[in-house]
Amino acid sequence: MLDRRSFLAATAGLAAATAGLGLPAAAKPFGSVSLFIPGAPGGGWDITGRVIDEVLKKNGLVRSSRITNVGGAGGTIGLPQFINQYDGDPNALFIAGAIMVGAIITNKTPVNLGLLKPVARLTGEYQVLVVPAASPVKTLAEFMALLKQDPKAVTWAGGAPGGTDHIFACLIAKAAGVPLSGLSYVAFTGGGGEAMASLLGNQVSAGISGYGEFAEQIKAGNLRALAISAPSRVASIEIPTLVEQGVDVTISNWRGVFGAPNLREAETAALIELATAMVQTQDWKQQLATRGWSDQFLPGAAFAAYLEQDVAATRSVLADLGLAK
Amino acid sequence: MGSLSGLLDGFANALSPMNLLWALFGTTLGTFIGVLPGLGPALTIALLLPLTFQVDPAAAFIVFGGIYFGSQFGGSTTSILINTPGESASIVIALEGNQMARRGRGGPALATAAIGSFVAGTIGVLCLSLLAPVVVRVALAFAPADYFALMVLSFVTVAAVLGNSLLRGLASLGLGLLLGLVGVDLQSGQPRFTFGSLDLLDGIDVIIVVVGLFAVGETLHLAARHRSTREEITPVEGSLWMTAQDWARSWKAWIRGAFIGFPLGAMPAGGAEIPTFLSYFVEKKLSKHPEEFGRGAIEGVAGPEAANNAAGAGVFVPLLTLGIPTSATAAVMLSAFQSYGINPGPQLLTSHADLVWTLIASLYIGNVMLLVLNLPLVGLWVQILRVPTPYLYGGILLFATVGTYGISRSVFDLVLLYAVGLAGFFMRRYAFPTSPVIIGMILGPLAEQQFRRAMTMSQGDLSVFLTRPISLTLLVLAVIALSAPPLLAYRRHRRALASA
Numbered sequence: 001m002l003d004r005r006s007f008l009a010a011t012a013g014l015a016a017a018t019a020g021l022g023l024p025a026a027a028k029p030f031g032s033v034s035l036f037i038p039g040a041p042g043g044g045w046d047i048t049g050r051v052i053d054e055v056l057k058k059n060g061l062v063r064s065s066r067i068t069n070v071g072g073a074g075g076t077i078g079l080p081q082f083i084n085q086y087d088g089d090p091n092a093l094f095i096a097g098a099i100m101v102g103a104i105i106t107n108k109t110p111v112n113l114g115l116l117k118p119v120a121r122l123t124g125e126y127q128v129l130v131v132p133a134a135s136p137v138k139t140l141a142e143f144m145a146l147l148k149q150d151p152k153a154v155t156w157a158g159g160a161p162g163g164t165d166h167i168f169a170c171l172i173a174k175a176a177g178v179p180l181s182g183l184s185y186v187a188f189t190g191g192g193g194e195a196m197a198s199l200l201g202n203q204v205s206a207g208i209s210g211y212g213e214f215a216e217q218i219k220a221g222n223l224r225a226l227a228i229s230a231p232s233r234v235a236s237i238e239i240p241t242l243v244e245q246g247v248d249v250t251i252s253n254w255r256g257v258f259g260a261p262n263l264r265e266a267e268t269a270a271l272i273e274l275a276t277a278m279v280q281t282q283d284w285k286q287q288l289a290t291r292g293w294s295d296q297f298l299p300g301a302a303f304a305a306y307l308e309q310d311v312a313a314t315r316s317v318l319a320d321l322g323l324a325k
Numbered sequence: 326m327g328s329l330s331g332l333l334d335g336f337a338n339a340l341s342p343m344n345l346l347w348a349l350f351g352t353t354l355g356t357f358i359g360v361l362p363g364l365g366p367a368l369t370i371a372l373l374l375p376l377t378f379q380v381d382p383a384a385a386f387i388v389f390g391g392i393y394f395g396s397q398f399g400g401s402t403t404s405i406l407i408n409t410p411g412e413s414a415s416i417v418i419a420l421e422g423n424q425m426a427r428r429g430r431g432g433p434a435l436a437t438a439a440i441g442s443f444v445a446g447t448i449g450v451l452c453l454s455l456l457a458p459v460v461v462r463v464a465l466a467f468a469p470a471d472y473f474a475l476m477v478l479s480f481v482t483v484a485a486v487l488g489n490s491l492l493r494g495l496a497s498l499g500l501g502l503l504l505g506l507v508g509v510d511l512q513s514g515q516p517r518f519t520f521g522s523l524d525l526l527d528g529i530d531v532i533i534v535v536v537g538l539f540a541v542g543e544t545l546h547l548a549a550r551h552r553s554t555r556e557e558i559t560p561v562e563g564s565l566w567m568t569a570q571d572w573a574r575s576w577k578a579w580i581r582g583a584f585i586g587f588p589l590g591a592m593p594a595g596g597a598e599i600p601t602f603l604s605y606f607v608e609k610k611l612s613k614h615p616e617e618f619g620r621g622a623i624e625g626v627a628g629p630e631a632a633n634n635a636a637g638a639g640v641f642v643p644l645l646t647l648g649i650p651t652s653a654t655a656a657v658m659l660s661a662f663q664s665y666g667i668n669p670g671p672q673l674l675t676s677h678a679d680l681v682w683t684l685i686a687s688l689y690i691g692n693v694m695l696l697v698l699n700l701p702l703v704g705l706w707v708q709i710l711r712v713p714t715p716y717l718y719g720g721i722l723l724f725a726t727v728g729t730y731g732i733s734r735s736v737f738d739l740v741l742l743y744a745v746g747l748a749g750f751f752m753r754r755y756a757f758p759t760s761p762v763i764i765g766m767i768l769g770p771l772a773e774q775q776f777r778r779a780m781t782m783s784q785g786d787l788s789v790f791l792t793r794p795i796s797l798t799l800l801v802l803a804v805i806a807l808s809a810p811p812l813l814a815y816r817r818h819r820r821a822l823a824s825a
Contacts (some may be wrong), residue, residue: 160514194594290666
């Protein structure tokens with residue numbers, strides 16, 4: 001139920017009251033910040049939002065904060081609400097991520113992330129392609145050969161269709177020159193437990209997820225990692241990238257923060273400054289290390305450019321799949 | 326370190342006075358959210374996750390374990406007393422439990438549920454301590470084809486709750502299957518029956534249908550009939566406590582329920598509902614008093630409640646041995662581990678053995694705490710039945726509304742709740758059984774997804790269901806379960822004729 005439903009956190013009662021008061025941005029910066037999380041408590045966006053909240057308060061970057069959770073449909077229930085309720089509010093932050101890009105396209109949401117002000121990409125997780133330990137496949141090259149030889153016989157376990165896992169599988173298949181309609185992609189939900197079980201039980205040929213989800217099983221030797229979706233080697237992760245193995249595919253399950261629509265330039269700049277100050281704190285670095293998030297900080301305009309690319313790549317895959325027009 | 330010495334160390338860690346207070350807090354809170362329709366343990370634990378910033382891991386897991394088992398128990402209490410299951414796994418308990426309560430046997434029903442929970446929890450925690458590595462290997466052998474066969478077997482249980490009219494029962498089942506189809510299809514990503522509404526993309530929450538059909542439907546039904554026919558509810562008749570016969574009929578059901586619940590709970594796609602369905606079916610078939618089913622058979626409470634609780638312990642098998650979360654609650658617990666900088670995986674038992682054993686011990690302490698809390702309260706709970714019906718059901722309606730709004734803060738869900746409630750009213754009015762709706766809604770999507778996964782993996786080869794030994798065994802069991810009772814009845818009939 002948790003991942004399907006939205007919820008108003010206990011602290012959120014006053015969120016609506018402060019919204020739209022239009023406090024002058026420059027005069028008293030961030031006495032109070034409203035964090036809007038378009039996912040249910042306990043999920044990835046929620047934990048990101050709560051960690052941001054914790055770090056901001058602990059370091060005196062904001063005095064108080066309110067958290068609102070509105071989950072469901074990959075964040076596309078929360079997004080329109082945020083746009084309506086927080087229009088022009090310089091103290092509001094919206095948590096979003098790669099999953100929402102796909103969900104907006106497939107759900108044909110009338111609003112999109114382009115209406116918001118990109119503040120910063122904060123963290124990200126690279127995707128990993130694994131095979132069960134018992135699999136005869138040892139390298140990415142062998143995997144690609146197998147895929148070209150008989151695409152249907154290669155079964156992939158991953159998350160919901162249109163999500164980062166699925167897009168990654170499709171990008172690999174495209175690189176192999178295999179039509180996407182012929183993929184045997186098996187979608188699982190429920191926190192990745194069932195997908196993992198099918199891999200550990202050696203029931204599928206390959207699996208896809210974020211590195212964090214597989215890390216312990218890879219270390220234990222239960223799964224063999226063939227490639228990671230990072231553009232270049234990631235320190236402390238001993239997995240070769242797809243790019244260095246001659247397959248030009250990169251993707252990141254990023255998470256970041258956005259400001260409300262129709263902010264003045266100075267107001268957006270203040271939010272970017274806040275995010276920049278936050279990622280430099282010791283507490284933030286500590287949290288990244290504990291939670292195994294990789295630092296993918298990218299502020300303001302650079303984030304906007306990245307987002308545009310991500311949307312285009314996602315849309316093209318989804319169009320090939322028939323999930324987008 | 327051996328399992329037993331590990332477990333004893335775990336108890337030593339968990340049994341501090343402060344931790345017992347945390348356990349009390351957790352079980353009490355859990356019981357409350359279980360009583361409140363809608364709010365579930367996953368959401369409550371998620372909201373309490375910031376607790377992990379403040380207290381040591383043992384205390385946090387003790388609270389979470391308490392909430393987990395407490396909410397299961399609270400859900401059964403409302404099911405029995407006022408026919409209002411707070412969660413989908415307790416609908417089966419409402420079937421017999423509420424019938425018992427209406428006949429003045431609410432006390433024994435609550436007692437068998439409380440003791441059954443305790444017995445099953447104990448068996449579950451013991452199996453978790455001793456058998457987890459074995460059970461998990463079996464669980465991993467289950468492929469989608471086998472899960473599909475398991476769902477087919479579970480569908481057989483519908484036969485036990487169809488009521489008097491086959492046609493009406495199947496119509497209810499069909500409605501449930503239809504409701505289960507709403508939302509984005511997991512395999513293709515295409516929306517089905519959403520009519521362009523964003524609110525329906527995630528599908529219809531089973532909880533809303535459970536609360537709507539039972540709590541709202543029941544309230545409307547009683548309101549409509551209040552003036553014409555007085556519903557006779559006997560608060561207490563005979564002993565408040567279980568009689569010798571109750572004990573004799575309960576204990577086997579507890580044990581059977583526990584051994585159905587634990588392995589299914591340990592399966593990555595097992596869940597807590599399926600074991601309660603299967604246990605109910607088994608109890609009805611094995612009972613010496615099958616005619617009492619539907620009118621308050623105590624085995625029908627004892628078995629499913631035990632199955633529910635043992636499944637709750639089973640969920641920890643994949644979580645603690647492999648780091649795989651298989652339910653929403655387990656997923657939230659996993660993020661609690663991560664808050665302490667621990668990444669649960671196959672090494673959890675070796676690298677953080679103390680924490681694992683503390684968690685297991687705290688589950689056990691939660692179980693004992695629940696028994697201690699709830700048995701003396703049975704007398705108090707039963708007093709609820711003395712509240713005049715209009716006030717009682719007014720209160721239920723209020724809690725159902727608040728609870729549903731609490732899950733999602735969505736007005737759409739409230740409208741849905743009352744629409745389903747209205748449907749539930751008419752179903753009661755025209756004698757359609759409501760349980761098949763829930764069973765269809767839970768099993769339908771599971772069966773469909775597993776079937777299509779199996780088909781993708783076998784590249785469309787249907788024979789996969791017959792060539793896999795597990796799948797074949799389960800399908801054969803399903804055929805036997807369906808065909809044996811009529812065949813036996815036919816033989817008995819023949820013999821009766823011959824001897825006459």
